[in-house]
Amino acid sequence: MTSTPIRIATRQSPLALWQAEFVKAALEETHPGLVVELVPMVTKGDIILDTPLAKVGGKGLFVKELEQAMLDGRADIAVHSMKDVPVEFPEGLGLVTICEREDPRDAFVSNNYASIDALPEGAVVGTSSLRRQCQVRAKRPDLVVKDLRGNVGTRLGKLDNGEYDAIILASAGLKRLNLHDRIRNEIEPEEILPAVGQGAVGIECRVDDERVRALLEPLADANTTYRVLCERAMNNRLMGGCQVPIGSYAEIHGDQIHLRALVGEPDGSKIVSGEVTGPLEKAEELGTGLAEQLLEDGARVILEKLYQDEV
Numbered sequence: 001m002t003s004t005p006i007r008i009a010t011r012q013s014p015l016a017l018w019q020a021e022f023v024k025a026a027l028e029e030t031h032p033g034l035v036v037e038l039v040p041m042v043t044k045g046d047i048i049l050d051t052p053l054a055k056v057g058g059k060g061l062f063v064k065e066l067e068q069a070m071l072d073g074r075a076d077i078a079v080h081s082m083k084d085v086p087v088e089f090p091e092g093l094g095l096v097t098i099c100e101r102e103d104p105r106d107a108f109v110s111n112n113y114a115s116i117d118a119l120p121e122g123a124v125v126g127t128s129s130l131r132r133q134c135q136v137r138a139k140r141p142d143l144v145v146k147d148l149r150g151n152v153g154t155r156l157g158k159l160d161n162g163e164y165d166a167i168i169l170a171s172a173g174l175k176r177l178n179l180h181d182r183i184r185n186e187i188e189p190e191e192i193l194p195a196v197g198q199g200a201v202g203i204e205c206r207v208d209d210e211r212v213r214a215l216l217e218p219l220a221d222a223n224t225t226y227r228v229l230c231e232r233a234m235n236n237r238l239m240g241g242c243q244v245p246i247g248s249y250a251e252i253h254g255d256q257i258h259l260r261a262l263v264g265e266p267d268g269s270k271i272v273s274g275e276v277t278g279p280l281e282k283a284e285e286l287g288t289g290l291a292e293q294l295l296e297d298g299a300r301v302i303l304e305k306l307y308q309d310e311v
């Protein structure tokens with residue numbers, strides 16, 4: 001079978017390349033004869049590596065160039081970590097496929113300590129995520145949280161240099177890069193709620209590209225899709241980007257979906273949390289409903305201060 005190749009626009013970090021290769025392999029396996037090519041690109045987020053992301057307006061920093069390539073016809077799809085995908089898409093593009101989720105939990109990584117609880121007073125924890133910072137500080141106000149940027153390898157290097165006593169990373173990223181052995185402790189959602197969509201890979205394409213959409217369809221995982229859409233509906237109502245202290249986690253039990261979520265002050269001094277359970281086919285309504293409840297319960301005050309705008 002000869003056919004036009006499918007071109008995947010991708011960043012060049014090891015994790016981004018792993019994800020693009022994963023989708024390439026899945027497409028080629030599902031559609032024998034199909035040719036899939038990677039189109040490596042550099043995004044603004046890759047260039048501004050020294051400024052804390054929260055200060056440069058993290059939203060979408062890593063995806064704009066990939067989206068432009070799809071709009072210009074230089075690429076057909078882009079593969080994203082769902083937790084980095086912004087709420088809105090440019091006209092003509094959409095997220096059409098969500099693949100099976102890897103471990104959604106955060107991982108505690110340290111050369112000297114076994115868990116957050118085991119850290120001594122004043123220990124330095126590396127993370128640039130306000131969500132992680134908020135939950136770590138809420139649990140252990142005595143710890144010092146220090147900014148930590150760069151791709152997974154860079155972050156591990158900074159830990160090994162002794163700049164931090166421990167760092168927190170997504171388990172999924174470490175597992176994908178064959179770095180499972182660096183995980184000292186899988187942090188359960190009860191301790192730190194993961195980011196919306198964490199551990200799931202999603203695929204974006206031109207919404208009117210019927211051929212590509214049909215080719216992508218078999219790669220979708222129904223359960224992951226319900227869970228991530230539920231989490232994202234909650235996040236969308238809160239207008240959350242990756243730089244807002246919002247955690248959430250949806251799980252499926254039979255035909256029911258259970259969603260937990262929280263919004264906190266970055267310093268952990270206040271956390272508003274809640275949960276909801278309901279029928280799977282109502283996943284998105286449940287997410288929006290939980291967001292409304294969180295706003296009523298105090299999240300509105302926290303978020304309006306962060307956004308300096310009405311929620």
Ligand SMILES: NCc1[nH]cc(CCC(=O)O)c1CC(=O)O
Nearest residue numbers: 081083169170172173198199200
């Ligand atoms: N924000 C960066 C990012 N985006 C996705 C992952 C990990 C994999 C995933 O969640 O799918 C990571 C690294 C991390 O947070 O440690």
